Amino acid sequence: xxxxxxxxxxxxxxxxxxxxxxxxxxxxxxxxxxxxxxxxxxxxxxxxxxxxxxxxxxxxxxxxxxxxxxxxxxxxxxxxxxxxxxxxxxxxxxxxxxxxxxxxxxxxxxxxxxxxxxxxxxxxxxxxxxxxxxxxxxxxxxxxxxxxxxxxxxxxxxxxxxxxxxxxxxxxxxxxxxxxxxxxxxxxxxxxxxxxxxxxxxxxxxxxxxxxxxxxxxxxxxxxxxxxxxxxxxxxxxxxxxxxxxxxxxxxxxxxxxxxxxxxxxxxxxxxxxxxxxxxxxxxxxxxxxxxxxxxxxxxxxxxxxxxxxxxxxxxxxxxxxxxxxxxxxxxxxxxxxxxxxxxxxxxxxxxxxxxxxxxxxxxxxxxxxxxxxxxxxxxxxxxxxxxxxxxxxxxxxxxxxxxxxxxxxxxxxxxxxxxxxxxxxxxxxxxxxxxxxxxxxxxxxxxxxxxxxxxxxxxxxxxxxxxxxxxxxxxxxxxxxxxxxxxxxxxxxxxxxxxxxxxxxxxxxxxxxxxxxxxxxxxxxxxxxxxxxxxxxxxxxxxxxxxxxxxxxxxxxxxxxxxxxxxxxxxxxxxxxxxxxxxxxxxxxxxxxxxxxxxxxxxxxxxxxxxxxxxxxxxxxxxxxxxxxxxxxxxxxxxxxxxxxxxxxxxxxxxxxxxxxxxxxxxxxxxxxxxxxxx
Numbered sequence: 084x085x086x087x088x089x090x091x092x093x094x095x096x097x098x099x100x101x102x103x104x105x106x107x108x109x110x111x112x113x114x115x116x117x118x119x120x121x122x123x124x125x126x127x128x129x130x131x132x133x134x135x136x137x138x139x140x141x142x143x144x145x146x147x148x149x150x151x152x153x154x155x156x157x158x159x160x161x162x163x164x165x166x167x168x169x170x171x172x173x174x175x176x177x178x179x180x181x182x183x184x185x186x187x188x189x190x191x192x193x194x195x196x197x198x199x200x201x202x203x204x205x206x207x208x209x210x211x212x213x214x215x216x217x218x219x220x221x222x223x224x225x226x227x228x229x230x231x232x233x234x235x236x237x238x239x240x241x242x243x244x245x246x247x248x249x250x251x252x253x254x255x256x257x258x259x260x261x262x263x264x265x266x267x268x269x270x271x272x273x274x275x276x277x278x279x280x281x282x283x284x285x286x287x288x289x290x291x292x293x294x295x296x297x298x299x300x301x302x303x304x305x306x307x308x309x310x311x312x313x314x315x316x317x318x319x320x321x322x323x324x325x326x327x328x329x330x331x332x333x334x335x336x337x338x339x340x341x342x343x344x345x346x347x348x349x350x351x352x353x354x355x356x357x358x359x360x361x362x363x364x365x366x367x368x369x370x371x372x373x374x375x376x377x378x379x380x381x382x383x384x385x386x387x388x389x390x391x392x393x394x395x396x397x398x399x400x401x402x403x404x405x406x407x408x409x410x411x412x413x414x415x416x417x418x419x420x421x422x423x424x425x426x427x428x429x430x431x432x433x434x435x436x437x438x439x440x441x442x443x444x445x446x447x448x449x450x451x452x453x454x455x456x457x458x459x460x461x462x463x464x465x466x467x468x469x470x471x472x473x474x475x476x477x478x479x480x481x482x483x484x485x486x487x488x489x490x491x492x493x494x495x496x497x498x499x500x501x502x503x504x505x506x507x508x509x510x511x512x513x514x515x516x517x518x519x520x521x522x523x524x525x526x527x528x529x530x531x532x533x534x535x536x537x538x539x540x541x542x543x544x545x546x547x548x549x550x551x552x553x554x555x556x557x558x559x560x561x562x563x564x565x566x567x568x569x570x571x572x573x574x575x576x577x578x579x580x581x582x583x584x585x586x587x588x589x590x591x592x593x594x595x596x597x598x599x600x601x602x603x604x605x606x607x608x609x610x611x612x613x614x615x616x617x618x619x620x621x622x623x624x625x626x627x628x629x630x631x632x633x634x635x636x637x638x639x640x641x642x643x644x645x646x647x648x649x650x651x652x653x654x655x656x657x658x659x660x661x662x663x664x665x666x667x668x669x670x671x672x673x674x675x676x677x678x679x680x681x682x683x684x685x686x687x688x689x690x691x692x693x694x695x696x697x698x699x700x701x702x703x704x705x706x707x708x709x710x711x712x713x714x715x716x717x718x719x720x721x722x723x724x725x726x727x728x729x730x731x732x733x734x735x736x737x738x739x740x741x742x743x744x745x746x747x748x749x750x751x752x753x754x755x756x757x758x759x760x761x762x763x
Contacts, residue, residue, distance in 0.1 A: 089139050090146035093173055096132045096183060097224040099125040100190070104217030111210025118213030119198055126191040126220060133183040136175050141603075146175040147230060147294055161287045161313035168290050168297070174230035176294070177603050178439065182227045182371055185446045189363035190220040192450065192570035197355050199566035200457050212252060212353070219245035223364040227371065232281050232291035232299070232329075235375070239277070239332065239368060243270050246365045250352040262348035269345040273335020280328030287313045287321065293375060300378040307382060323383040329376065330390065337369030337423045340397045344684050346420055350412040354460060357412060358453035361419040362446045370426045370442055377435050388521050391431025391512065395525030398424030400682075402535035406542070407668045407678045410467045411456045414543045418493060419449060421532060425508050428529050432522055434511030436601045440585050441504035447581050448492035448501055451574035455486035458567050459547060462560035469543060470666070474552035478560050481568045483548050485575035492578040494540040495533060495648045497641075502648075503582035505533070506641045513640055533644050537651025545659035553663075 103125035107118030114120065139146075149172035175183075194216065201212060222245055226238035244267075251263030285291050288302035295301075306318040313321045333339070338346040346366070350357060360366055373380065373390065380386050401420035408414045422445050429438035460467055462479055476483045492501035509529055516523030552558040585600040658667050669675055680686070734740075 087146075087148075088144075089135050090144070090148075090175055092132055093136060093146060093175055093228065096129045096136070096187065096228070097221050099128045099132075100217045100220035100224065102217075104214050104221060107210050107214035107217060111213060114210075116198065117209035118217075119194065119201075119209070122194045122213045122217055123191065123198075125217060126187055126194050129187040129220070129224060130184070130191050133180070133187045137180045137184050140175065140177055140180040145177075146173065148173050149230065161311070167285045168292075169233055169285070170231050170292060171234055172230040173228045174294050175228055178374060179228050181439070181443065181603070183224060185443055186220070186223050186227060186363045186367075189359060189446060189450045190216075190223075192454070192573060193355050193359045195566055196358075196454050196457065196570045197566075199564045200355055200461060201353060208252065212249075215245060215248045215252070216356075216359070219249060219359065219364060223368065226368060230293055232284060232293065232376075235293075235372065236274075236277060236281050236332075239336070239372070240274065242365050242368055243267065243274065243336070246270075246349070246360055249356040249360070250349045252352055252356065256351070258348075259351040262345075262351040266345040266349050269342055270332075270335040273331045273333070273342050276328045276331025277333075277335075280325050280331070283321075283325045283328060287325070300376075300382075303379060303382055319383060322379065323385045326376070326380050326383055326386040327389065329372070330386070333369035333372055333427075334393065335369070336372075337366050337427070338420045339369075339393055339424060339427060340400055341684070343397065343401065343420050344681070344688060347413055347416040347681070350410070350416050354412065354453055354457035357415075358450045358457070361415070361453060362450035366419060366423060367442060367446065370423055370430070370438065373427070373430045374435065374439055374442070377430065380430070381433065387431045387433065388519065389431070391428050391515075391522050391525045394424045394427025394429075394431055395512070395528040396424070397421065398428060399528040399532040399535070400424075402532040402539065404678050404681055405539040406535055407671075407675060408539075409469055411459060411469050411472075411543060411547060412453075412467055414469075414539055415449070415452055415456060418452075418536065418539070421536065422449070422493070424532075425505055425529060428512055428525055429508035431525070432508075432512045432515040434508055436585070436604055437504065437507040437511050439604060440600055441501075441508055443584075444492065444500040444504045444578075444581050447574055447577040448489045448499075451485060451489035451571065451578050452493060454567075454570055454574065455482055455489060458482045458563050458571065459486075461563050461567065463556050464561055466554070466556055469546040471554040472547045472552075472557050473550040473554075474548075474557055475560060476548040479563065481571060482563065485571040486548070487544060488575040488578045490540045490544050494537045494652060495644060496537075496652070497645060498579070498582065500578055500580070500582035502641075502645070503585060506644050507585070509533075509644055510637055510640045513636075530644065530647065533647040534651040537648040538655050539651075541652040541655035542659050545655060546664060549660050550664060551662045 100122075103118070103121045106114075106121045111118035136146075149170045151171040153169045154167065194213075197213075197216075201209060206212075219242070222238050222241040226235055226242060229235040229238060247263045247267040250266050251260045253259040254263075281291060284299050288299040288306070290297055290299050290302060292298045293300075303318065303322050306313065307322070309318075311318045316324065335342040346361075349360065352360075380390065398421045401417045401424065405414050405417035405421065408417060422441070426438045426441050426445070429435075429441060456467075458479070459472070459475065459482065462475060462482065463472060466472070488499065492499035495502045495505045509526065512522060512526035512529060516526040584603075658664065668678075671678070677683075
C-alpha cells in the first residue's frame with residue numbers, strides 16, 4: 084500500500100453520487116431540471132477523481148486502507164485462524180481503478196442523456212428518478228472499491244434494491260412493478276447462495292479480505308498446500324463448493340442461465356436505466372465479482388470449467404432468442420445476456436484479461452446501443468416496435484452513425500472494439516479447449532453464437548434505420564437535442580477506439596507476449612493467477628503441437644469468428660435491407676414459437692414454483708402443524724398435567740416431606756428386594 088496522496092480522496096468517488104441522491108430526494112422538486120444538474124455534477128466529480136486514481140495506479144501505486152475492523156469471537160476456524168475478521172475498507176488497484184472510470188463515465192453520460200430523454204415531455208417523478216439514479220451509482224462505485232467479500236455483498240444487495248426501484252419507476256403501470264418484482268426475486272434467489280458462500284469462506288478461513296497476505300485467497304492456497312480438510316472436505320473441493328455458492332449471486336446479477344429471465348422484463352424501466360444496468364452497474368457487477376475473486380477461482384479448475392460452460396451456453400442460448408424479437412430494447416436485452424456469457428466464458432478458461440477487456444468494451448458499446456435506442460424512441464414518440472420504424476437513417480444521421488458504430492462493435496466486426504475482446508475470449512477458449520472437451524464444447528457454442536449475433540444486430544439496424552418509413556411517426560420523427568447527441572458521439576468514438584488498449588505487445592513474460600492491458604492488470608492484486616493459468620495452457624498447446632504458431636492460430640481463430648459475424652450480417656442484409664421487409668422469422672414455424680416464447684423458461688419457472696415448490700412448502704407446513712406441533716403440544720400437556728399433580732405434594736409442611744421420604748425409602752427397599760430375588 085502506497086502513501087495516501089491522491090488516494091485520500093477515493094471515498095468521495097462514491098460519496099458524490101450519494102450526496103446527489105440526498106439533494107434530489109429532499110430538494111429536487113424545487114430545483115431546475117428536478118435534480119439532474121446535481122446528478123451531472125456529482126457523477127462528473129466521480130469521473131474526474133476516478134481518472135486521478137487511474138493515473139496514480141498507472142504510476143505504480145496501489146491503495147488499500149482498512150477503515151474499520153471487527154473480529155467475531157475467539158473460536159478457531161477450520162484452518163486455524165483466531166476468530167473471524169470482518170473489515171470495512173477501500174481497495175484501489177488496477178482492476179478497481181479501471182472499473183471506477185467505466186462506471187462513473189457511463190453514469191455521467193446517462194445523467195446528461197436524461198436531460199433530453201426524461202425531461203423532454205413533462206415526465207413526472209423526476210426528483211425520485213434522479214435520486215434513485217444517484218443511489219444506484221453510489222452503490223456500484225462502493226461495490227467496486229470494496230476491499231472484502233462481506234462489504235461487496237452489502238453493496239451488491241443495495242445495487243439490487245436500486246435496480247428494483249428504477250425498473251419499477253413507472254409504478255402506475257401494471258407491467259413495470261411486475262418486472263421490478265421479478266428482477267428482485269430472481270436475483271435474490273441467486274444472492275441467497277452468495278450469502279452462504281460468504282459465510283462459508285469466513286467460517287473456513289477467518290477472513291473475507293480480497294487483498295494482502297491476510298486475504299482468503301492466500302488462506303485457501305495455504306490450506307491446499309498443507310492438505311487441510313475444512314468441514315471434512317479436501318481444501319480444493321471446499322474452494323470449489325464455496326466458489327460455486329458465490330457464483331449463484333453472479334449468475335443472478337449477470338443474468339446467466341438459468342437466472343436470466345428477469346433481464347428482458349427489466350426493459351419496462353426507462354431506457355436510460357437500461358443503459359446503466361446493462362452496461363456498467365447491476366449486470367456488470369456479477370462478472371466484476373468473478374474478476375475480483377479470480378485468484379480464488381483459479382485454485383479450482385472444476386469451478387472454472389463450470390463458469391466457462393455456463394458462459395458459452397448462455398451466449399448461444401440468448402443469441403438465438405434475439406433473432407425473433409421485434410422490440411428494439413428486447414433485442415438489446417438478449418444481446419446483453421449473450422455478451423456477458425462471453426465474459427464468463429473468458430473468465431472460465433483462465434482468460435482473465437480477455438474477460439475484463441470484453442467487460443470494458445461491452446460497457447461502452449452497450450451503453451451506446453441502449454442510449455441510441457432511447458434516441459430512436461424519442462424520434463418515434465415512444466414507439467419501440469422496429470416494424471413501425473424504417474427510414475430513420477437520413478432523418479437522424481448522428482443517431483444512425485453512432486448506433487451503427489455500436490452495432491459493429493457488438494457484432495464483432497473489425498476494427499471496432501468488440502471484435503478484439505470477443506475474439507480474444509474465443510481464442511483463449513480454443514487454446515484451453517484443445518485439452519478439455521467441456522471447454523471445447525463451450526468454445527463451439529460461443530463461436531456459433533457469433534453468427535446469430537451478427538444476424539440479430541444488423542436485422543435491428545436495417546429494420547430501424549434503412550428502407551422506407553413504415554409508419555406516420557417514422558415519416559415525421561421528433562427531433563433530439565444536444566444532450567442526447569453528445570453522449571452518443573462520445574460512446575461512438577469509444578466503440579471504435581477502445582480496442583487499442585490490448586493490441587500491441589509491450590513486453591514478454593516467460594516467453595509470452597504481454598499487451599498493455601495484461602501489463603496493467605498484472606499488479607500486486609491483479610491477474611497473476613490468471614496469466615499463469617492461461618499461459619500454461621498456451622505453452623502446452625503450442626509445445627505439444629495441438630496448434631501451429633500463436634500468430635497463425637490467432638489469425639485463424641479471428642478469421643473464423645469474423646467470417647461468421649459477416650455471414651450473419653449478410654443474411655440480415657439480404658432479408659431486411661430492402662424497401663419493404665417482411666417478417667421472415669415467422670417462417671421458422673415451431674422454432675419461431677419456441678424462440679418467441681423464450682424456450683418457455685418463464686412458464687417452466689412458474690410451474691416449478693406452483694407445481695413443485697408450493698406443494699412441497701404446504702406439505703412441510705402441514706407436517707409442522709400436525710406432527711411437530713402435535714408432539715410439542717402433547718409434551719406440553721403431559722408436563723402441565725404432571726406438574727399440576729406434583730405441585731400438590733409441595734405443601735410446605737415438614738412432617739409431610741418426612742413421611743414421603745420414609746415411604747420412598749421403603750418402596751426402594753421393596754423394589755431392590757424383588758429385583759434381588761429375581762436375579763437369584
